[in-house]
Amino acid sequence: MIRQQRQVIVLVALCLATCVPIFALAHTPAATYTQLGSSALGCVAAVFCGIAARRAGGTQRGGWALLAGGCLSWGLGNFYWSWNELVVHAEVLFPSFADYGYLLFPVLGAAGLWLISGWNSVGSRLTVLLDGMIVGCALFVVGWAVTVRSVWEAGADTPLAFVVSLAYPVSDIMLATMAVLLAARTRKGSRGIGFLLILGLAGMTTSDTWFALATSAGTYYTGQPSDGGWFVAFAACGAAGWAAMRKPMVFDETGVMSRWQIMLPYVPFSLAILVISGQTLVGARVDAPEVVPMLAGVILILLRQLTTLLHNSTLARRLQHQAYHDPLTGLGNRALFTDRLEDALDLRTPTAVVYLDLDDFKMINDSLGHDAGDIVLRTVAERLQASFPGAGDTIARLGGDEFAVLTSPDAGLPAVAERLLAGLREPLHIGARTVQISASVGIALSDDGPMRSEDLRKNVDLAMYAAKAQGKNTYALFEPSMRQGFDREMMWRADLAQALADETLYVAFQPIVGLGDHRVVGVEALARWTHPRLGPVPPDVFIPVAERAALVGDLGMLVLRQACAQFVAWPGSTEAYLSVNVSPLQMLDPDFTARVTATLAGAGLRSQQLVLEVTENALADESEVIGTLRQLRATGVRVAIDDFGTGYASLRYLHRFPADIVKIDRTYVQDIARDPAAARIVGTLWQLFGAIGLTAVAEGIEDEAQAEMLIELGCPVGQGFLFGRPGELSAIEMQPVMQTRPYATSSRLTRVVE
Incomplete structure (x- = not known):
């Protein structure tokens, strides 16, 4: 904001500096040639405003284009004047083509400012229209006392010349009115552009006023100091166009007016009252062209007050509705x-x-x-x-x-x-x-x-x-019993959060075994929690609590860090894989992939050694979860679908889901030895998984009969209490033990390369 303010100050200073040569060369033979400078500035301003029009949108585009046309018409008209005066050395008639070029500027400029400001709906902006009429009446009274009366009384040789003479001060009043309304409309971030435009209009009004007075008195000559306002006018318009090229103007659309915006139209009206009061005090006459606009202004002010009251009432009802209703759905809030x-x-x-x-x-x-x-x-x-x-x-x-x-x-x-x-x-x-x-x-x-x-x-x-x-x-x-459940839930949440902060949760490991030879091909890391007062807490109790309390992300990363740190110290970690469960809620974190890879790097593990298990229900959500899994697989981490058969995912998701392993839920395995239908289902699943390139792992194997049936059906890998309960990783033996029966229960487990 400070930088923008400094930029505006510099631009204003440069614009004001353009009139210095006029004052320096006044009353010298070179003063006549200064008009070429104002013509050039008018054309340059037209270029910048034209570029601003190309880069603007909506009504602002047409507004800047009209302002560019006004600057160009003034510059060309002034070139015509200078050509006759400096080259042809002929007296320029009044009115001439130069006057038409001059007068096109206020007409096109006022229309352009109207479009730039976005006043395209009079019905919705009645207050703005009334403000313009109030300001116009007040400025006409001031203009009558300063210039218009003199022009009126001086008359002219022809009716056309008289009309053109009056057009100068009247058009300046119109420009000044638009400048006031522009100031009331511009938002804070665009007030630099608005101030430059107002500066340009002020410079134009000043020089036109002096020109009209001097012309009516027959004392005007080219290059007099009052011409400096034209230099400032077009330098400021060009600077405003340059600023609008970089950042379009923004206007107030809220309908809520600040205090200074409310008071702004009364400033020129107060000035008109002072002018009439001064005339009355010094005994000067007050003409009808002053009295009528003042009376009209008073009526317009009363209408403005009534309009403001109605607007405020409507705004109050709208704000009351907004205060009690949801803007998105229209429901109550x-x-x-x-x-x-x-x-x-x-x-x-x-x-x-x-x-x-x-x-x-x-x-x-x-x-x-x-x-x-x-x-x-x-x-x-x-x-x-x-x-x-x-x-x-x-x-x-x-x-x-x-x-x-x-x-x-x-x-x-x-x-x-x-x-x-x-x-x-x-x-x-x-x-x-x-x-x-x-x-x-x-x-x-x-x-x-x-x-x-x-x-x-x-x-x-x-x-x-x-x-x-x-x-x-x-x-x-x-x-009423739910109150106890709520208190218990809050207790679990607080204790679990404390356990995560103290890192008192730990990891147990269960072997994943090749069914043909009892060789350990991987280990699954499982979170465990021993409550300081209640003892061991089952995972199906504290993990849902972690998900409801938004603690599952911290829990998952704690398990992953501990599992990686212990697995890398296990003697055979370079040949087996580590399997870790993750919640779909964890994978909504956009930094999840980076955290996993950082954890692996910190532990010294290769990404190919890690398998992340996600529940089957994640398959039905083709969303950020699937995108995250694809990112992980791109790093070399493998993905397993856990508890397959318990969720609501369809088989049609399997070929699109980025997975390497499918873990069949224990409910399919527990009846496989005595239920032929269950055996046929499992055998069909093995064939399906193999056809689409997925490795199948049977969960929940608890007896030899189940293991024997699974091997007959072609299942290569299994996991369950038959091979070991979750415990310390060091309890899983490294060397294979040969046994007469491949599935005899043993306390020693073996492992080989997957």
Whole structure:
């Protein structure tokens, strides 16, 4: 901002400096030739304004083009005057082609400034129109006292000459009016350009005024000091065009006027009052051309005040609506919802609150973009309105992906929630993509007695969290027992955050074995937590807590660092691979790939030694998760689909998903030895995976019969309690042990190259 201010100061100084030669050469024979300089400046200003027009858009393009035409017409008219005076040595008649060129400048310049300022809708900018009329009336009164009366009284030889003589001061009044309105319209960042244009118009008005007075008195001669205003005028217009080439002007579109903008039209009107008051005090006559514009100005001021009141009233209603409504969806916002909820509770009106939180909305927003996220939010708003059409219902967007409905405690609310969830699940097409929307819904009812809005909101929050804990895409009614669950959740979150800060979580390892010879081909790192008071906490308890509390990123990186540090010290780490589980939420971090590669480099592991396991549900989200996995595979890290068969992903995703390994869930393996149908399913899966180049790993192998059946079906690799429970990495033996039966249980495990 300071740099822009300095730039404007320098430009203004240069513009003012252009009139110095006029003062220096005044009353000398060379003064006549100074007019060539103003002609050249007019043409140069036309060039810069023309370039600004080419780079501008909308109405500004036409505005700068008209201003360029005005500068050019003035320059050419002045060249005509100079040619007759300096070359032909002929007296220039009045009016002449030079006068027509001169007068085109204020006409084209005023029209250009109108377009540059964007006043293309009089109906929506009535105040601006009234301001222009007020300023015009006031400046006409001042102009009449200064120049117009003298020109009027002096008359002219012909009616045309008389009209042209009057056109000069009147056109200057028009230019001055546009300058005032331009100053009121320009925003702070573009006031430098606006100030240069106003400086140019002021210079033009000054010189034209002196020219009109001197011409009417017959005392004008070329090169007198008053001609310096024309130099300043076109230097300033050229500088404004140059500045607009670099950065277009920005104007106020908010409709909210600052104090100085409100007071600006009254400044020239006050000046007109002073002029008339001064004439009255010195005994000079006040003519009708002064009285009529002043009376018109008073009427216009009254109309302006009325318009301002109406505008402020409309603006107040608009601001009140904006204060209580969401601009994206048109629904009520948190403030409106809170007010109506408190009113209902104060009146002891039976009330129900339905609280809806979209499932995995951040994943949609991050993968498809915020525009797609906005479409999803508007669609949810429409489907909520369809589910709650009652006039007494209040539907609000509380913020982000949270919505709430204030309604009556109808016994059919669970059925309404079911219909709402079904409606949300209808596929939404966004461009070429199809988005599946789901939500977790909580429902809470007000008590019969007095109840605070904070308590009811907390109850519905707990119900919504209970719905998420049930697997999302469902609803839950508030029950008092949920308060205990909430307190327990908060305890888990706090303790887990402390454990992550202290790095007291640790890693256990389970072997991944080649089924043909008991050789260990890899190890899977598993997070473990021993609570200081409650003892060992199962992963299916603390990992969901980490995801809900946004701690899963820190947890995942802690496990990866510890696993890499221990694996690199394991004697056979150069030949086996390390498998680590990651959450899809981790891969939404744009720096996840860089963090993984940095961790591998810090531990001294090659990227080919690491396998990252992601759950099957990530397949259905062709989003940032898949993009991140592709980036990881490009570095050499391999990808495994974990728990295949438990999620909702279709087989059609497999050939597009960037994976190397598929881990079949234990539910397919546990019945394989006694259920022929299960065996046929697994055998078909092996064939399918092999056909598309994926390595299959069977999870949950617990007895010899399962292992024998898997090897007969062609499964090459397995994992389960038969080969070892999760424990310390050092407990996994390095040397193979030959046994009479390949799947006899042994406490010693072997490994070989994968």
